[in-house]
Amino acid sequence: MPRLNNKVVEIPKCAVTPRGFRIPEAAVYMGVSPWFVEEEIRAGRLPALKLCRHYTLLKEDLDSYLDDAKVIVA
Numbered sequence: 733m734p735r736l737n738n739k740v741v742e743i744p745k746c747a748v749t750p751r752g753f754r755i756p757e758a759a760v761y762m763g764v765s766p767w768f769v770e771e772e773i774r775a776g777r778l779p780a781l782k783l784c785r786h787y788t789l790l791k792e793d794l795d796s797y798l799d800d801a802k803v804i805v806a
Contacts, residue, residue, distance in 0.1 A: 750791075751790060751791060752781065753791065753794070754788060755786075755787055772797075778797050
């Protein structure tokens with residue numbers, strides 16, 4: 733627990749909204765498998781950041797990818 737002036741301070745869990753997701757979290761957000769997300773990153777179709785040997789996907793990029801994948805069925 734963090735301390736401030738020798739007093740334990742609780743940090744609310746909702747205080748920080750994640751800006752990016754790791755592959756498993758992104759897969760759940762997109763409704764696909766982690767394998768599919770990784771394949772799309774490696775193919776260059778889904779932008780991702782490589783931070784500390786892990787991919788991080790920004791929510792904006794995921795939303796853009798999903799918007800581009802929309803298909804209108806007549």
